[in-house]
Amino acid sequence: MSNIRYTKDHEYIRLDGDVGTVGITDYAQHQLGDVVFVELPSVGDAIVAGKQAAVVESVKAASEVYAPVSGEIVEVNSAIEAEPAVVNEDPVGKGWFVKLKITNPDEFAKLMDEDAYKAFVASMS
Amino acid sequence: MSNAHDHADSSPLLRTPLHALHVELGARMVPFGGYDMPVQYPKGIIAEHLHTRAAAGLFDVSHMGQAILAGPNVAAQLERLVPGELRDLAEHRTRYTQLLDDNGNILDDLMVTRLPPVKPGIERFFLVVNAGTKTADFAHIAARLPELELMPLADRALLALQGPQAVSVMARLFPGIEQMKFMSFGAADSKGGPIFITRSGYTGEDGFEISVQDSAAAAFARLLLDQPEVQPIGLGARDSLRLEAGLCLYGHDIDTTTTPIEAGLLWSISKRRRIEGGFPGDERVRLQIENGPPRKRIGLLPEGRAVAREGADITTPEGRIVGRVTSGGFSPSLGRPIAMGYVEQDFAKPGTPLALTVRNQHIPAIVTPMPFVPTNFYRG
Incomplete structure (x- = not known):
């Protein structure tokens, strides 16, 4: 069974035990265009579902990345701070943003699964 | 997201x-x-x-406005609306200038080319103006210069x-x-x-x-x-x-709140026109040339990779607001963010340390000459 869930704002979270890896989807990176800067939170920060977790800037605009679920930041991907283009090249792999220890598994369960997200993206075009 | x-x-x-x-x-x-x-x-x-x-x-760039302006003494007539040197503009030569309002503020910037006359005594100019302003520009030119024929090339x-x-x-x-x-x-x-x-x-x-x-x-x-x-x-x-290239985008870096002098476009006004005036707002423009404008368009190189975009405050390192970013973005050629904006005259000198406010953070930035990347115009 898939351990990845999606938000309507095009973030994903992949759960491994009680640690979720958060990033933006391929659809999101494509919509943004070339990513030139990311601003990440600090390890230890508490973040709340639906609130800003990071900022991603493309050539054209800055966008907020929202936390799919609440939790505490346990790791940030400093590789994408040094090389933001990785977010375009491999958004759900090397281009992840943060890892967080989730506080409420129910929040994860309520998010869209792969099929629901695919249908959601298809409905947007 | x-x-x-x-x-x-x-x-x-x-x-x-x-x-x-x-x-x-x-x-x-x-x-x-x-x-x-x-x-x-x-x-x-x-x-x-x-x-x-x-x-x-x-x-x-088909969205831009193209027109032919024709009639007797077009150069002298059109000089009543723009500060650029048109009387000395040779046939087949193009010049950059600005349509000014009566306070010397910029209604639009445009390219003007002198075409050969179709018959003696009838001058012809080819104009290229911005998309968002073309309707207003053509109405303005037609209203101010009714004796000339303005033919938009729609x-x-x-x-x-x-x-x-x-x-x-x-x-x-x-x-x-x-x-x-x-x-x-x-x-x-x-x-x-x-x-x-x-x-x-x-x-x-x-x-x-x-x-x-x-x-x-x-x-x-x-x-x-x-x-x-x-x-x-x-x-x-x-x-x-x-x-x-340090070039202005109309509606962002120049508009009806900026004069050509504030915008750093003095180079586009010939010596004769600086002395003689004869364009809208000429007295204000002359005073700004003499005394320096109250604020100036400058280039800024911010530290780090965060992009300061249009509307970001420009402050002193201590945090006093002295201006605002009018264009900011990531420079692909330099691999770093760049910005332009207006600051109070005292802070416009290249090398002046300032700061840009991005998401409530103060990012150090240095005033820098433009263009950011050397231009590569043909000079042969």
């Missing part, structure tokens, strides 16, 4: 004659100046930008071919065109009707702007795209290219 690309506008968008070609090429279309325009093609803004600096990029598309290899592409299609001087004009005949070509552009590169009849535009664009050096370039890269 929030979407900063929302464009809520209910008015129907106009289309250029190249619209279907943009869609076919996979462009992402956005509203600009009332038109549905390509912001980027599949390769993306950075690749398009770097391609233009290295080879040749094709831009659809049935002509405008293409720009820009980059160091633009000239070899054009010379393949129009042998001898490599002889054209920068900021000069030529006309050619084609099966699709007369073509107007100026050696000019707005990217900081050598290049050409080519006016063709709507019906011939798509075929001509395809012919250019068939050349190995040429790729299609969207408005996103057009913006980053002109920002690197």
Whole structure:
């Protein structure tokens, strides 16, 4: 069974035990265009579902990345701070943003699964 | 993720004659100046930008306004509306100037070319103005200069071919065109009707702007795209290219709250015109030349990678607001953010340490001369 869930704002979270890896989807990176800067939170920060977790800037605009679920930041991907283009090249792999220890598994369960997200993206075009 | 690309506008968008070609090429279309325009093609803004600096990029600028202004003494008449030197402008030569309001503020910036007279005593000028202002510009010119004939060329598309290899592409299609001087004009005949070509552009590169009849535009664009050096370039890269070149975007870096002197466009006003005036707001402009303007357009190099965009406050290192960013973005050529904006005169000197406010953080930035990237205009 898939351990990845999606938000309507095009973030994903992949759960491994009680640690979720958060990033933006391929659809999101494509919509943004070339990513030139990311601003990440600090390890230890508490973040709340639906609130800003990071900022991603493309050539054209800055966008907020929202936390799919609440939790505490346990790791940030400093590789994408040094090389933001990785977010375009491999958004759900090397281009992840943060890892967080989730506080409420129910929040994860309520998010869209792969099929629901695919249908959601298809409905947007 | 929030979407900063929302464009809520209910008015129907106009289309250029190249619209279907943009869609076919996979462009992402956005509203600009009332038109549905390509912001980027599949390769993306950075690749398009770097391609233009290295080879040749094709831009659809058909949304811009083209017109012929004809009649007796057009140069002297049009000088009543702009501070540029037109009386001394030779035939087939092009000049950059601004339409000013009665306070010396900028209604639009434009390119003006003197065409040969069709009959003695009747001068003709070819004008290219911005898309969003063209209706107002043409109404203003017609109202202020009723004795002249203003003929908007609504049935002509405008293409720009820009980059160091633009000239070899054009010379393949129009042998001898490599002889054209920068900021000069030529006309050619084609099966699709007369073509107007100026050696000019707005990217900081050598290049050409080519006016063709709507019906011939798509075929001509395809012919250019068939050349190995040429790729299609969207408005996103057009913006980053002109920002690197330190060029103003109307409605952002210049508008009806800025004079040419504040905007650093004194170079576009000849010595005679500075002395004689005779354009709207000439007294205010003269005083600003004499005493220095209260604020000036400057370039800024911010530290780090966060991008300070239009509207960001410019402060002293201590946090006092002394100005505002009017254009800011990521420079693909430099691999770092750059910005331009207006600051109080005392803070405009290159090397002055300032700061930019981005998401409530104060990012150190240094005032820097423009262009950010050396221009590569043809000077042969």
